[in-house]
Amino acid sequence: MLIILDRDGVINEYDGSYICCADDWIPLPGSIDAIARLCNAGHRIAIATNQSGIARGYYGTDELDAMHDKLEALVEQQGGCIDIITFCPHHPDEGCDCRKPMTGLLEQIRDHYHLPSLHGAIMVGDSRKDLEAALAAGCQAVLVRTGNGPETEQHLNERPLPGVRVFDNLSSFADRILLPGGW
Template sequence: MKLIILDRDGVINYDSDDYIKSVDEFVPIPGSLEAIVRLNRAGYHVYVATNQSGIARGYYDEATLQQMHDKLRELLAAQGGRVDGIVYCPHGPEDQCDCRKPLPGLLERIAHLSDHPLENVPVVGDSLRDIESARAVGATPYLVRTGKGERTLAKGEGLEGVPAYADLARFVDDFLTNEDG
């Protein structure tokens, strides 16, 4: 089985410093859905790992989050694509959980759900916490410039050896081309 893990906000959909709090605010980044479909067609199982501290902060509830994920699944299905699983951390930074990235809990949950080891599995994110969680499980991190990616690059800390791409579509272009040879 071929596996790839994506962060959500800033990778698949537009992000906001004010949080994505409703289905209407969940807007895919141009090309991101098509990129996921291309990964599916290349035989990849796509999982999403996302921090959703807006739940702990009271900005939205888990039912609203589920509606956002239903919208993502419907938009992908309309193009012949899918995500195989979505795991999220509903906790805030002060909650002392083990699932909030940069901790590896979400990725370990994906390893369990997919019954697939994470060593060298591609993990695409837009923040240092995505990179750190990937490294913690032996996965291979990639950064996109969308979402918080430009800010992450500007800080320049902890990104040694991490390739950066304009967006998810560009990452998938390069990734699938290099996979083919």
């Protein structure tokens, strides 16, 4: 199964501030292990992340690459592999088609795997933008209660999205996927 992950607030700590260098990129407890366990069970892992800090001048692509190199190295140390990382470097006002909730990043992932659609894929995020992008692209949407997740969950109670499943964190999501009988 293809599992698409948002980055900030799902894999790494996120308090709403921009993460501008690899030293400040800190994985959430259990997230790296969760990714490795999913990989080792045969799931394919992709990441789709909005990174407007590039357009805002807070960091450049070299710093972003260093963060992603750190993430990939940590996952590989646990025996896992991230197949592709897509990111949107644009400012929210630019009107691009890749910034979630638009589906451009997910379409890049679909094309990477040469898939006709993302039906059957799962997208895990911590924000409404992640969930809306997932649903618009045909993925199963999963919310985690890390990062922006608690606030997002509260707003989902007011403005629901169809079929969204909720887990405490990436590790509890992986636990569920890896149960006998799976999803």
